[in-house]
Amino acid sequence: MTRLRLSGIFTSTIGSFPLEDSETNRKRCVEDLLAFGLDFPSYPQLRDMDAQFLNDLARHDSGVRLEKARYKLNGKKIEYNGPPIGLEPFFWTVRYLKEKRLANKVELKAPITGPFTLASYIETKNGMFPFNTATSDLNLVRQIAEVVSESCKAASKNASIISIDEPILSVLVGTKTAFVHHEEDIIEVYNSLKEACGEKIVGTHICGRISSKLAEILLRTDLDFLSHEFYDTPQNAKIYSPNKLLESEKMLSVGCLSTKNPRIESPEEILRLMRQFDEYKEALFFTPDCGFRKLLLNNSNTEKAYEISLCKIKNMVEASKKFKGSC
Numbered sequence: 349m350t351r352l353r354l355s356g357i358f359t360s361t362i363g364s365f366p367l368e369d370s371e372t373n374r375k376r377c378v379e380d381l382l383a384f385g386l387d388f389p390s391y392p393q394l395r396d397m398d399a400q401f402l403n404d405l406a407r408h409d410s411g412v413r414l415e416k417a418r419y420k421l422n423g424k425k426i427e428y429n430g431p432p433i434g435l436e437p438f439f440w441t442v443r444y445l446k447e448k449r450l451a452n453k454v455e456l457k458a459p460i461t462g463p464f465t466l467a468s469y470i471e472t473k474n475g476m477f478p479f480n481t482a483t484s485d486l487n488l489v490r491q492i493a494e495v496v497s498e499s500c501k502a503a504s505k506n507a508s509i510i511s512i513d514e515p516i517l518s519v520l521v522g523t524k525t526a527f528v529h530h531e532e533d534i535i536e537v538y539n540s541l542k543e544a545c546g547e548k549i550v551g552t553h554i555c556g557r558i559s560s561k562l563a564e565i566l567l568r569t570d571l572d573f574l575s576h577e578f579y580d581t582p583q584n585a586k587i588y589s590p591n592k593l594l595e596s597e598k599m600l601s602v603g604c605l606s607t608k609n610p611r612i613e614s615p616e617e618i619l620r621l622m623r624q625f626d627e628y629k630e631a632l633f634f635t636p637d638c639g640f641r642k643l644l645l646n647n648s649n650t651e652k653a654y655e656i657s658l659c660k661i662k663n664m665v666e667a668s669k670k671f672k673g674s675c
Contacts, residue, residue: 353572354549354599357632359668360388361661362553362575362607363459363513364639366653369394374437378444380658382454384665388509390457391441393639397513398469401434401461405495412470419470421482426470426491432502433495434461442506451506458507460499462514462552463492463537483516486533493537497544504545511553511575512541515638518556521565531565538569551575551601555638563587567596575601577637579621580608590627600628603637604667605660610643612659618667623674634668636660 361381367373377392393400406414408430411422438458445451467482467489474480482488496512503510521534542550551573552566558576566574567588574593576584580603593600604621605613625632640657644650 353597355631357629357668357672358387358634359665360386360457360509360601360633360635361390362511362603362635362637362639363390363393364397364641365392365394365657366641366644366650367392367394368650369437371440374440375444378441381661382450384661386661386665388455388457388633390459390511391438393437393459395437396641397459397461397639398466400437401466401496401499402469404430404433404436405466410495421470421472421488426482426488426495428495432499435499435502438503438507455508456506457509457511458503459511459513459553460496460503462512462541463489463496464520464534465514465516466496467492468516478516478520483520486529489529489533489537493540497541500541500544500550501546504548507548509549509551510545511551512538512571513553515553515555517554517562518558521562522559531561531568534565535569538566538571542570549573551599553601553638555581555603557581558584558587560587567592567598571598573599573601573631573633575603575633575635577603577607578624579604579606579613579637581637585624593628594630599631599633600625601633601635602628604634605636605664607636607638607640607657607660608642608645610653610656612656613663615663615666615670618664619670622667622671634664634671636664 365377374392381389402419406412410428411426413420445454464483468478470482472482549572551571553575555577578584602625604618643653
């Protein structure tokens with residue numbers, strides 16, 4: 349019998365927001381997200397999602413160095429013996445919630461940048477992307493995965509949900525082929541991260557166009573949910589059938605508003621997209637398409653971009669309540 353780890357209709361965020369990283373802005377972001385009544389708010393990612401993890405890797409004697417805003421590998425392998433990478437903002441959020449006596453009331457989501465994506469930023473040789481990066485070497489990807497597993501293990505002590513963010517996979521895995529990696533290699537890496545999280549709900553967020561090949565691979569993993577953008581990439585709505593998701597014991601996480609376009613979608617517009625997923629209502633997350641840092645590409649004013657992101661989330665939560673009410 350198919351058994352979902354979590355069932356129902358929930359709201360969450362992907363992670364990043366267009367604010368400068370400061371304690372004041374972190375507090376502001378946490379308070380704003382809590383005020384909306386999101387089911388699984390993410391800790392506020394106010395740094396670049398890749399640098400957040402790679403800078404920690406480069407600070408220790410891991411073989412990775414930061415040189416003129418680019419990451420490069422010394423030697424042929426990555427060795428790391430330091431503390432879990434990339435989790436300082438998450439640990440800060442946990443402490444803040446404890447201080448506010450909210451730790452037992454908030455179901456916190458922890459976005460963690462995945463090893464394929466981190467590897468794609470580490471240059472190993474001259475040449476064309478991505479063949480010149482660590483993501484073209486499975487051994488290096490596995491070594492990074494071991495490091496990321498420690499972050500997953502540490503985050504799982506306080507997070508209710510963990511999301512492995514792998515935007516590069518929509519680029520690497522085409523309709524027929526999967527870059528230089530075998531399907532089983534990708535599944536193995538995902539499953540190792542899932543195992544590191546223990547009993548927590550674990551999924552992946554991959555934005556961009558999802559190929560049928562990538563969808564097939566993801567359905568074969570041990571992950572609990574699959575998160576994609578559906579507003580700016582409506583073709584993704586056809587990639588999974590409700591039956592296949594149920595058979596593989598996975599929830600669908602639907603990006604239902606743009607995180608690129610500053611235009612604020614109305615609750616009615618968001619609800620129309622949500623209703624495309626009526627057949628999936630046994631197990632759904634609703635989120636923005638991706639993180640909101642992309643709004644800065646269209647609006648250099650961080651305050652304005654942040655206010656836009658809040659309006660979008662507010663309307664999403666309102667639309668979700670109407671969707672639940674119609675089920």
